[in-house]
Amino acid sequence: MQGCAAWGETKLETDRRVIQKRIKILSDDIEAMKRARDTARKKRSENAVPAAAIVGYTNAGKSTLLNRLTGSDVLSEDKLFATLDPTTRAALLPDGQQVLFTDTVGFINKLPHNLVDAFRSTLEEAGYADIIVHVIDASDPQAEMHRRVVYDTLIDLGINDKPVITVWNKTDLIDEAALFRDFSADASVKISAKTGEGLDEFYSEVARILRESRVYIDTVIPYKNTSVVAEIRKTGQLLSEEYEEDGIHIKAYVPRPMAAKRELT
Numbered sequence: 001m002q003g004c005a006a007w008g009e010t011k012l013e014t015d016r017r018v019i020q021k022r023i024k025i026l027s028d029d030i031e032a033m034k035r036a037r038d039t040a041r042k043k044r045s046e047n048a049v050p051a052a053a054i055v056g057y058t059n060a061g062k063s064t065l066l067n068r069l070t071g072s073d074v075l076s077e078d079k080l081f082a083t084l085d086p087t088t089r090a091a092l093l094p095d096g097q098q099v100l101f102t103d104t105v106g107f108i109n110k111l112p113h114n115l116v117d118a119f120r121s122t123l124e125e126a127g128y129a130d131i132i133v134h135v136i137d138a139s140d141p142q143a144e145m146h147r148r149v150v151y152d153t154l155i156d157l158g159i160n161d162k163p164v165i166t167v168w169n170k171t172d173l174i175d176e177a178a179l180f181r182d183f184s185a186d187a188s189v190k191i192s193a194k195t196g197e198g199l200d201e202f203y204s205e206v207a208r209i210l211r212e213s214r215v216y217i218d219t220v221i222p223y224k225n226t227s228v229v230a231e232i233r234k235t236g237q238l239l240s241e242e243y244e245e246d247g248i249h250i251k252a253y254v255p256r257p258m259a260a261k262r263e264l265t
């Protein structure tokens with residue numbers, strides 16, 4: 001028993017108090033980051049640059065991949081939750097298209113209850129992405145469990161309607177013959193973020209999925225349907241809106257399924 005017991009507090013109580021304090025500090029930090037992100041996101045959505053969120057179990061190699069894609073210097077470490085603040089960087093696909101990649105906090109099984117809300121807000125960035133890049137450490141014997149935790153978390157967050165590209169990472173550490181599949185994904189590639197192997201295929205799959213997932217519209221929405229404009233603002237990218245006599249003239253990129261549902265094309 002430590003000295004604090006003399007004050008009538010057991011070690012367990014002291015630990016709990018220290019942890020609560022730490023959680024409070026982290027939550028405040030995350031709240032401040034959220035405000036900064038909201039501002040940054042508003043700016044981004046004014047351009048029509050597509051966004052990809054890099055998600056995955058902690059330690060899968062998300063930050064390493066972001067660094068590799070954008071030549072940037074995001075903290076990558078062999079420790080849990082190296083990344084808390086999602087970072088966004090621009091990368092150019094070989095076809096010249098610009099894409100914004102956002103690193104996110106690592107997912108984990110059985111997140112402590114009082115951290116769930118804080119993590120949720122950190123992950124909400126993924127909700128604004130056009131495409132989800134799901135990184136899995138293919139060399140980890142628990143890879144299948146990690147894959148499921150990530151899908152379950154995405155469903156929990158209500159992010160289950162976006163195209164997913166599954167990236168089996170760290171293939172430099174495994175037997176070439178190993179077979180990796182993800183039937184839930186729209187595309188699946190094997191890479192090594194460390195050596196750069198497989199990145200060409202990754203880029204071309206990202207380009208393909210983006211091409212297929214969004215459609216450009218230039219149309220007039222009648223004033224009785226203005227809720228459609230609100231929906232576009234939320235799920236698509238509104239480039240311009242002009243109030244005309246017979247409705248709102250909009251130019252926007254919208255998710256293809258939405259364009260079909262609302263008969264916008």
Ligand SMILES: Nc1nc2c(ncn2[C@@H]2O[C@H](COP(=O)(O)OP(=O)(O)OP(=O)(O)O)[C@@H](O)[C@H]2O)c(=O)[nH]1
Nearest residue numbers: 058059060061062063064077081082083106193194
């Ligand atoms: N051998 C090998 N190691 C890799 C590869 N990609 C990442 N790593 C290593 O895996 C560890 C974790 O990488 P990070 O990029 O920090 O992982 P993360 O997914 O961002 O982790 P969190 O931010 O904690 O969620 C680091 O030691 C990386 O150097 C790879 O392709 N091959």
Ligand SMILES: [Mg+2]
Nearest residue numbers: 062063082083
């Ligand atoms: Mg990271």
